[in-house]
Amino acid sequence: MSAKKFTILIIPEGSHRVRRLSIKRGVLQTVLGTLVVCGLGVLLLVADYVRTNLDSNELQRLQAENRSQQKDLWVLSASLEDLRKEMVVLSQNDAKVRVMAQLSKPRTDSLAGVGGPPEEDIPTEFTALQQQIDEIRQAIDLRRESQEEIQGFLNDQRSLLAAKPKGWPVKGWLTSNFGMRNSPFTGRLKMHEGLDIAARTGTPVYASADGIVSQSETAPGYGKLVVIDHGYGYKTYYAHNSKIFVKVGQRVKRGDQVAAVGNTGSSTGSHLHYEVRRNGVPLNPHKYI
Ligand SMILES: [Zn+2]
Incomplete structure (x- = not known):
């Protein structure tokens, strides 16, 4: 251009x-x-x-996404709060059971009190939620520990119940009580450490609790004697038998026949001499019938 x-x-x-x-x-x-x-x-x-x-x-x-996520977090937080409340109720029930079982108080956890914060205070921040989850997890651990302890206690109770002598070891009639009496042999005052139950020779003698036979022999005075060790310090003695049906080390259940009534040892007639001992101390068997 x-x-x-x-x-x-x-x-x-x-x-x-x-x-x-x-x-x-x-x-x-x-x-x-x-x-x-x-x-x-x-x-x-x-x-x-x-x-x-x-x-x-x-x-x-x-x-919009943020609002929706906030809502999700709120729902999650509310569910956690429900869980926390349920854990509180469980903790309280657990404490009641422990009181009944006379167990020590459980370790306190962070879920103290019922109800929790009012709804507007429900935390929706991630760290707060994390903390709540941690608290619930901790509470669950404590409950588990406690439940195991209660379970152990109940097992012990059941074993103790099975180990504690109970009932009559023989069908018969009581002829001599536990306590001081004049010896039928010497006439002198002497401690009678069991019950005498008269019955025909051959009448079955039953174990009065679960246990293990610790003696099965002829012993001076006792004649043919069976001793059962029940654990928890309990032992029962069955003396003057005509026959013995168990061996040392044999496991027996309450109600198992262990011997037959007789008149062996220092005895003036066919009867069972029955003793209950705890840690070696003779107890009044009447309290265990
Ligand atoms: Zn006796």
Whole structure:
């Protein structure tokens, strides 16, 4: 473009006059340049508008997502709170059982008190939820420990119950009580350390509790003697038998026949001499019938 001036012809249709516009080169350049700059400006504006619009959509989407997650967290937190309350009830029941079993108080856990915080205080922050989960886990561990201890206690009780002598070891009639009496042999006052139960020779003699036979022999005074060790310090003695049906080391259950009534040893007639001892001390068998 080396010309200094340009002429633009505007030719209308029909018989109207042709118009001509003379423009200097500099003016044309300025006009063209302005047009280009304006066009670019419009383009930038449009681009910015589109981007802002996109950003705003994304923001709305994220906000909606955030609200939904917040709601999920709240639901989760509420469920945790329910769990915590249930654990509190379990803890209280556990404490009651321990009182009944006369066990020591359980170690205190962090789930003290019932109810917990009012609903608006339910924490929804991640760390708070984590802490709540930790507390519940700790409480569960404590309950498990306690339950095991109670279980052990109940097992012990059951064993003790099975080990404690109970009932009559023979069907017969009581002829001599536990306590001081005049010896039928010497006439002198002597401690009678058991019960004498008269019965026909051959009448079955039964173990009065579960245990292990610790003696099965003829012993001075006692005659044919069976001793059963029941554990927990308890032993029972069955003396003057005519026959013995168990061996040392044999395990017996309450009600098992261990011997037959007789008149062996220092005895003045067919009867069973029955003793209950705890840690070697003779007890009144009447209290164990
Ligand atoms: Zn006796």
